[in-house]
Amino acid sequence: MADLKQIEIARLAGVSQATVSRVLNNDPQVNEEMRQRVLAVVESLGYVPDARAQSLRAQRTRLLGLVVHRSPSALAYDPFFSALIASIIDQAGKHNYHLCVDAARTARSQRAIYEELLRTRRVDGLILVESETRDQRIARLSQEGFPFVLIGRYQPEDAIYSVDNDNIGASRMAVEYLISKGHTRIAYLGGPAGLTVTRDRLQGYREALEQHGIPYDPCLALFTESSIAGGMDAMRDLLSLDQPPTALLAMDDLIAVGAMREAQRRGIRIPQQMAIVGFNDTPLCSLVEPALTSVAIDIPALARVATEHLIHLIEGRTVSPIRTIVPAKLVARESV
Amino acid sequence: MADLKQIEIARLAGVSQATVSRVLNNDPQVNEEMRQRVLAVVESLGYVPDARAQSLRAQRTRLLGLVVHRSPSALAYDPFFSALIASIIDQAGKHNYHLCVDAARTARSQRAIYEELLRTRRVDGLILVESETRDQRIARLSQEGFPFVLIGRYQPEDAIYSVDNDNIGASRMAVEYLISKGHTRIAYLGGPAGLTVTRDRLQGYREALEQHGIPYDPCLALFTESSIAGGMDAMRDLLSLDQPPTALLAMDDLIAVGAMREAQRRGIRIPQQMAIVGFNDTPLCSLVEPALTSVAIDIPALARVATEHLIHLIEGRTVSPIRTIVPAKLVARESV
DNA sequence: TTGTAGGCGTTATCAG
DNA sequence: CTGATAACGCCTACAA
Numbered sequence: 001m002a003d004l005k006q007i008e009i010a011r012l013a014g015v016s017q018a019t020v021s022r023v024l025n026n027d028p029q030v031n032e033e034m035r036q037r038v039l040a041v042v043e044s045l046g047y048v049p050d051a052r053a054q055s056l057r058a059q060r061t062r063l064l065g066l067v068v069h070r071s072p073s074a075l076a077y078d079p080f081f082s083a084l085i086a087s088i089i090d091q092a093g094k095h096n097y098h099l100c101v102d103a104a105r106t107a108r109s110q111r112a113i114y115e116e117l118l119r120t121r122r123v124d125g126l127i128l129v130e131s132e133t134r135d136q137r138i139a140r141l142s143q144e145g146f147p148f149v150l151i152g153r154y155q156p157e158d159a160i161y162s163v164d165n166d167n168i169g170a171s172r173m174a175v176e177y178l179i180s181k182g183h184t185r186i187a188y189l190g191g192p193a194g195l196t197v198t199r200d201r202l203q204g205y206r207e208a209l210e211q212h213g214i215p216y217d218p219c220l221a222l223f224t225e226s227s228i229a230g231g232m233d234a235m236r237d238l239l240s241l242d243q244p245p246t247a248l249l250a251m252d253d254l255i256a257v258g259a260m261r262e263a264q265r266r267g268i269r270i271p272q273q274m275a276i277v278g279f280n281d282t283p284l285c286s287l288v289e290p291a292l293t294s295v296a297i298d299i300p301a302l303a304r305v306a307t308e309h310l311i312h313l314i315e316g317r318t319v320s321p322i323r324t325i326v327p328a329k330l331v332a333r334e335s336v
Numbered sequence: 337m338a339d340l341k342q343i344e345i346a347r348l349a350g351v352s353q354a355t356v357s358r359v360l361n362n363d364p365q366v367n368e369e370m371r372q373r374v375l376a377v378v379e380s381l382g383y384v385p386d387a388r389a390q391s392l393r394a395q396r397t398r399l400l401g402l403v404v405h406r407s408p409s410a411l412a413y414d415p416f417f418s419a420l421i422a423s424i425i426d427q428a429g430k431h432n433y434h435l436c437v438d439a440a441r442t443a444r445s446q447r448a449i450y451e452e453l454l455r456t457r458r459v460d461g462l463i464l465v466e467s468e469t470r471d472q473r474i475a476r477l478s479q480e481g482f483p484f485v486l487i488g489r490y491q492p493e494d495a496i497y498s499v500d501n502d503n504i505g506a507s508r509m510a511v512e513y514l515i516s517k518g519h520t521r522i523a524y525l526g527g528p529a530g531l532t533v534t535r536d537r538l539q540g541y542r543e544a545l546e547q548h549g550i551p552y553d554p555c556l557a558l559f560t561e562s563s564i565a566g567g568m569d570a571m572r573d574l575l576s577l578d579q580p581p582t583a584l585l586a587m588d589d590l591i592a593v594g595a596m597r598e599a600q601r602r603g604i605r606i607p608q609q610m611a612i613v614g615f616n617d618t619p620l621c622s623l624v625e626p627a628l629t630s631v632a633i634d635i636p637a638l639a640r641v642a643t644e645h646l647i648h649l650i651e652g653r654t655v656s657p658i659r660t661i662v663p664a665k666l667v668a669r670e671s672v
Numbered sequence: 673t674t675g676t677a678g679g680c681g682t683t684a685t686c687a688g
Numbered sequence: 689c690t691g692a693t694a695a696c697g698c699c700t701a702c703a704a
Contacts, residue, residue, distance in 0.1 A: 005697055005698085006697070006698070007697085015674080015675090016674065016675045016676080017675090017697095017698085018674075018675060018676075018677095018699080018700080019673095019674065019675075021698065021699055021700085022674090022699090022700090024698095025699075025700095029673065029674095030673070030674080031673060031674085034673085034674085046451075046455065047455075048451070048452065048455035048456050049456065049697080049698070050392075050456060050457050050696090050697055050698075051397075051456035051457060051458040052388070052391040052392045052395070052397060052457055052458075052696085052697080052698095053392050053680095053696070053697035053698045053699090054697080054698060054699085055388040055391065055392070055680095056386075056388045056389050056391070056392045056680050056681070056682090056696085056697080056698080057679085057680055057697075057698045057699055057700095058680085058698085058699080059388070059680070061387075061388060063436070070422075072419075072422035072423050072425065072426040072636070073419070073422070075418065075421075075422040075425075076415060076418045076419035076420075076421075076422040076423070076635075077415060077418070077419070077618075077619045078418075079412065079413060079418075081418075082411065082412045082413070082414075082415075082417075082418040083408075083409070083412035083413070085412075085421075085437070086406075086408035086409070086411040086412040086439065087408050087412070089408065089437055089438060089439045090408040090439060093438065093439070098436050098438060098458070099436065099437055099438075100399070100434050100435065100436050101421070101425055101435055101437055102425060102429065102434060102435075103422065103425045103426060103429070115382075115384070116384065119382065119383075119384035120384050120385065120386060120387035121386050121387060121388055122387040122388075122434070228619070228623075257623065261623075282413075283413045283564070284623065287564075287593065287597075287620065287623055287624055288623055288624075288625075289625045299412075300408070341681060341682090342681070342682075343681085351690080351691090352690065352691045352692075353681095353682090353691090353692095354683085354684090354690075354691060354692075354693090355689095355690065355691075357681095357682065357683060357684085358683090358684095358689095358690085360682095361683075365689060365690095366689070366690080367689065367690085370689090370690085385681080385682070386680090386681055386682075388680085388681075388682095389680070389681035389682045389683090389696090390681080390682060390683085391682095391696095392680085392681080392682075392696050392697065392698090393681075393682040393683050393684090393695085393696055394682080394683075394696085395696070
């Protein structure tokens with residue numbers, strides 16, 4: 001039962017091992033009778049081909065890779081990442097691929113993990129997230145000709161496959177919403193400054209301000225890590241300003257919730273004294289008091305496009321690099 | 337650059353391919369000079385062995401499998417699972433293993449996924465979670481002699497490797513805490529009734545009641561799905577009872593938060609009119625108002641033990657099956 | 673239509 | 689101590 005291989009099946013069915021292989025691969029030109037004979041044995045023993053041998057032979061593992069730049073605890077509590085991973089697993093499964101997830105805490109180990117995944121050919125392709133302006137990984141992977149897609153942005157935009165939210169537009173929309181509510185002193189809480197998402201959303205923020213004749217005040221644009229603690233820190237900084245803002249757009253819900261908590265801790269009422277908009281529309285939004293207004297990202301769509309493009313790339317159906325933009329929308333709740 | 341193999345290295349170093357392999361595997365009996373010559377070429381070209389070939393040859397992939405019985409969206413928003421996955425990735429990485437995560441929505445596809453992972457030998461071993469009393473998977477895997485560990489419980493307990501929280505004890509402790517606060521009408525909200533966790537925590541609940549002479553009322557023990565919606569439903573049921581409870585222990589934080597929300601929506605004050613204890617001590621606890629008292633599970637410890645035992649099993653260091661219990665503790669906040 | 677045989681890149685067992 | 693050589697299980701020309 002344990003070490004079943006095609007040659008065993010062949011013996012029992014009285015055919016050659018090659019025929020077994022052909023039957024299993026639906027080769028149309030095998031005699032119907034033999035096919036049945038082989039299939040009968042295969043079924044009865046529950047034979048399934050060895051993925052390791054197939055991987056070597058076919059030069060592909062049917063494994064997709066995703067490396068997350070988070071410590072385990074940060075990953076665990078970031079609903080955006082959890083949702084993304086879940087959606088990718090789902091999509092990959094539909095195409096008969098599996099997902100191999102790795103985490104890289106330190107910058108040094110990041111490098112090593114990407115190298116290992118790439119060079120060992122353990123995975124057929126990679127999905128990249130959280131791109132930086134001059135992303136080392138992207139340069140490396142393009143140069144090696146390794147299949148990958150980016151969820152994010154990279155320049156020049158037509159150089160690689162990428163999928164992204166309409167970050168600039170979504171951010172502009174969110175700020176315009178705040179302006180329409182009468183706010184003019186609006187802060188922006190970004191994630192790490194190097195990330196393209198941070199910058200794109202900053203740009204949308206600035207565009208909206210400019211369009212409404214509100215001067216951009218650099219004191220109101222802060223960068224922090226994507227966590228509740230990061231949001232709390234940022235809010236402390238904002239409140240120590242001479243002229244604190246009356247509204248803020250945070251780059252994700254964790255930051256927004258952290259900021260909200262810190263403000264409330266100091267007796268500031270939301271939304272009366274401080275309006276807050278988050279990003280990602282995670283379930284957190286409806287759990288906090290008041291419920292958080294947030295920009296909804298279509299994570300399943302992001303995952304779907306990324307996965308499908310990657311599989312196309314892997315399977316050699318080469319099309320020219322494509323950039324896909326997934327729309328976002330504002331979900332109004334009580335925090336504005 | 338692309339298709340580098342040992343034979344290329346061998347040619348450039350002027351040795352045989354076998355020697356290259358030996359050097360890479362730290363065979364102590366290769367001449368130091370040759371070793372250096374080979375290593376020089378390896379370094380300069382950045383050669384790394386092909387994992388696919390190694391997998392076939394060694395009959396192992398260095399991949400661990402985890403199948404999550406959740407729909408993508410449910411998985412995404414369940415902090416317990418996210419934390420568990422993250423911790424396993426972390427541990428596996430330390431032993432040079434990777435994690436392959438799959439999700440099985442329907443019962444039918446579950447079966448298929450386990451079969452495929454097992455039979456194709458795509459992964460070297462499996463980590464199982466959410467065991468049921470008569471778990472099909474476990475019977476199957478034991479029978480096939482496939483390496484696996486269970487995070488949960490299965491009987492007989494010494495038949496397999498398993499790691500578990502002290503669920504009975506933890507639950508008893510939580511209920512005793514509620515009793516010490518003067519409650520006598522205490523409800524239990526379990527997850528799906530077939531799961532051993534659900535039953536174990538129910539048992540601890542009953543033991544605590546019994547010990548304090550409080551009769552067990554089956555109307556107060558409800559089973560629902562692990563989600564906020566599940567908790568809301570359950571609370572509705574509880575409140576429609578003739579004698580609603582004044583306190584409740586929920587099997588996880590999602591259920592607890594759902595129950596809390598529903599109670600608050602109906603004007604019930606927490607903890608004055610209804611005390612609530614959750615399970616897992618996820619970050620949700622400090623996000624809700626009032627902050628949720630919860631039983632803290634040591635997820636990293638669970639992941640560590642499970643991963644290490646599994647790797648032992650895979651690598652053939654056979655010890656007799658072991659059951660490990662990880663202690664839990666109560667984290668008191670404001671909801672009691 | 674079917675069988676034979678070579679090779680995917682490694683590792684490990686032999687001789688030398 | 690090193691170099692041929694044979695697997696590992698599968699797929700696919702090529703030959704029959």
